[in-house]
Amino acid sequence: MADPPTSSSWSRTEEEPTTAPQARRRPTDADLVELVTQGDAQAFAELFDRYSRPAYSLARRLCVDPEIAEDVVQEAFLNLWRRPQGFRADRGSFSTWLLTLVHHRAVDAVRRESAVRRRTAAEGDAVAEEAAAGPDVDQEAMGRVIGGQVQEALRRLPDEQRQVIALAYYGGYTQGEVAAMTGVPLGTVKSRTFAGVRRLRGMLSSLLGTDDDAPRRNRKGGRT
Known part of the structure; x- marks a missing residue:
């Protein structure tokens, strides 16, 4: 697996070429994950665009601290880039898999920050x-x-x-x-x-x- 793209490039900012709607099929999450396994940064950016907001919303509620929540989301997506094979389409949807990962990372972060929370x-x-x-x-x-x-x-x-x-x-x-x-x-x-x-x-x-x-x-x- 190649080095992960920089976080500033995770969300697609450049304008894509216009194509007739009937000529293009919107790739499924599973399609994009398969491309990520091949090191496709554009597919990774598409998944980030689709799920970074709900991932952050969940992390924010669990962690409370917005900076910690952002770190949690970045860790989850870095895990996706490094180990995309961790997602198994036959075991459930990609969104559930990703948000479960966010949940576990957030719980770990909360435990690490418990002393700060008390203060x-x-x-x-x-x-x-x-x-x-x-x-x-x-x-x-x-x-x-x-x-x-x-x-x-x-x-x-x-x-x-x-x-x-x-x-x-x-x-x-x-x-x-x-x-x-x-x-x-x-x-x-x-x-x-x-x-x-x-x-x-x-x-x-x-x-x-x-x-x-x-x-x-x-x-x-x-x-x-």
Whole structure:
């Protein structure tokens, strides 16, 4: 296998020659992977164009830190370039294979960065308190605060809960698919998802102005 193309060339930037639509068949992912095994950088760039965004979206939700997420995506695509034979079309789609690879790389990155995550765990609270102190905060600024709080809340979740929530809610996978990707039983995936969502709700309730206990009190008291 030849040296990998530089990352700046992974996405195709030059204009391709115009060809009549009926004269060209859009290559499948499997076709492109086969070309990558032959050292075809253009095929590699096409796969990067197709899947770099969903790969980054998943990595971003798992890692939280955008720079770490970018590193994870680059590692995953470098693995594709160096070992394209790792993809087996008879075992599933290319997208599932790639995103599973991203998932594993992201989990490894999160474990390596756990010490950094603990040091920055209080940042979200500081931002929220600063925003609450100002009476004239506009909607855009408040939206940024809430977005930061969501990211911080995700950061605080235990690794196993953050993984299943990121895959299910942001990766778009079913709980059965999450179970297959992570190698844990479906019941465990469900319990981790439930626990993680409940914990997120508790961490965000003060910022969003909700009270998780209110509905339960109303039910006990017979009020609606």
